Amino acid sequence: MKRLLSTLGLLTLVAVAFSQRPGPPPVEQGQRPQDGPLRILRWVIESAPKQRFSGQRTMELVVEGRPVQLVEFVWREGHRTRIEYPENSPRKGFIIVEREGERLEFDPGRNEIRRRRGDMGGPDFVLERIRGAYSQGHVRVFEFESADVAGRKTIGLSVSDPQGNVAQKFWIDREKGVILAAVQYGRGGERRGYFEFTRINFDPTFPQGAFDIVRRGARIVDEVDGPQVPWKVVLPTWLPDGFKETSRNVRQAGEQRVLVIHFSDGRRHMTLFQAPGRREFVLPPREASQGKTLMSGRVGDVWVAVLADLDARAVDAVLKSLRASD
Numbered sequence: 001m002k003r004l005l006s007t008l009g010l011l012t013l014v015a016v017a018f019s020q021r022p023g024p025p026p027v028e029q030g031q032r033p034q035d036g037p038l039r040i041l042r043w044v045i046e047s048a049p050k051q052r053f054s055g056q057r058t059m060e061l062v063v064e065g066r067p068v069q070l071v072e073f074v075w076r077e078g079h080r081t082r083i084e085y086p087e088n089s090p091r092k093g094f095i096i097v098e099r100e101g102e103r104l105e106f107d108p109g110r111n112e113i114r115r116r117r118g119d120m121g122g123p124d125f126v127l128e129r130i131r132g133a134y135s136q137g138h139v140r141v142f143e144f145e146s147a148d149v150a151g152r153k154t155i156g157l158s159v160s161d162p163q164g165n166v167a168q169k170f171w172i173d174r175e176k177g178v179i180l181a182a183v184q185y186g187r188g189g190e191r192r193g194y195f196e197f198t199r200i201n202f203d204p205t206f207p208q209g210a211f212d213i214v215r216r217g218a219r220i221v222d223e224v225d226g227p228q229v230p231w232k233v234v235l236p237t238w239l240p241d242g243f244k245e246t247s248r249n250v251r252q253a254g255e256q257r258v259l260v261i262h263f264s265d266g267r268r269h270m271t272l273f274q275a276p277g278r279r280e281f282v283l284p285p286r287e288a289s290q291g292k293t294l295m296s297g298r299v300g301d302v303w304v305a306v307l308a309d310l311d312a313r314a315v316d317a318v319l320k321s322l323r324a325s326d
Contacts, residue, residue: 037141041131047177049078055200060193080211095213104213112219129266146171149180150197229259231276234299238321240314270308276301295319
């Protein structure tokens with residue numbers, strides 16, 4: 001279970017989704033976007049390098065179609081973050097550190113520290129992409145009256161597509177600009193998961209080495225260039241405007257290793273699955289979710305599948321652009 005959560009918690013097979021406790025006020029019918037939301041987005045993004053806090057938050061992941069709640073202890077100083085877990089957690093002993101473009105994760109069961117590129121799918125990155133999409137008229141952003149989170153006054157932002165379907169909501173600390181809670185919804189309006197701070201301290205004292213991981217005898221596994229697989233990785237030579245790779249991980253499907261690469265423009269998401277062999281691998285039911293386009297094919301000896309909340313024409317173009325890397 002620990003290994004499963006360690007792996008799937010880092011995969012963004014379907015966008016990691018966030019929410020406040022049930023009952024936030026919905027966006028009123030007939031509201032109109034104003035200049036205010038754009039100013040709020042800019043303020044939150046510009047506040048990120050100055051953020052300094054410690055806190056506790058609850059988040060929810062979807063593992064094999066089932067929601068799993070986790071409690072995390074979070075330290076943050078600028079763009080550096082450390083996450084640990086309580087004694088009763090299925091991820092007890094795991095430590096995650098994000099800093100200067102790299103991510104470190106300590107796995108106590110394996111006594112190893114995995115080092116890879118920093119995760120570009122966090123809330124700050126998402127807001128940056130939303131700001132760009134909003135400026136171009138691709139999404140609508142509204143401010144709404146929001147409840148307190150962790151005893152703090154908040155600003156509520158709701159993000160929807162041009163047709164008015166709400167995709168994401170954020171609860172932002174009114175004084176500090178920290179995202180205290182967030183939610184992402186599926187196309188049918190279902191909640192995909194959430195995170196919410198239940199306690200936060202904006203005057204923390206961090207011990208020396210807080211944003212490093214030191215464990216006696218731990219093996220260092222360098223995955224800066226992504227996890228290693230025994231085949232030439234297949235990559236798209238064409239992506240929709242604004243899409244960038246945000247994570248790369250390996251998951252085990254029975255006896256088969258499947259490489260999972262996630263791409264996003266902050267609003268839409270696409271996942272590329274691949275594995276060698278003559279038989280096409282079968283995606284878990286959660287991955288083939290309603291409202292997403294799924295197409296598969298073959299590049300040489302590698303089976304590939306593309307799952308995205310894009311139309312069939314765009315997914316087909318990505319699929320046809322796939323080539324084995326040099």
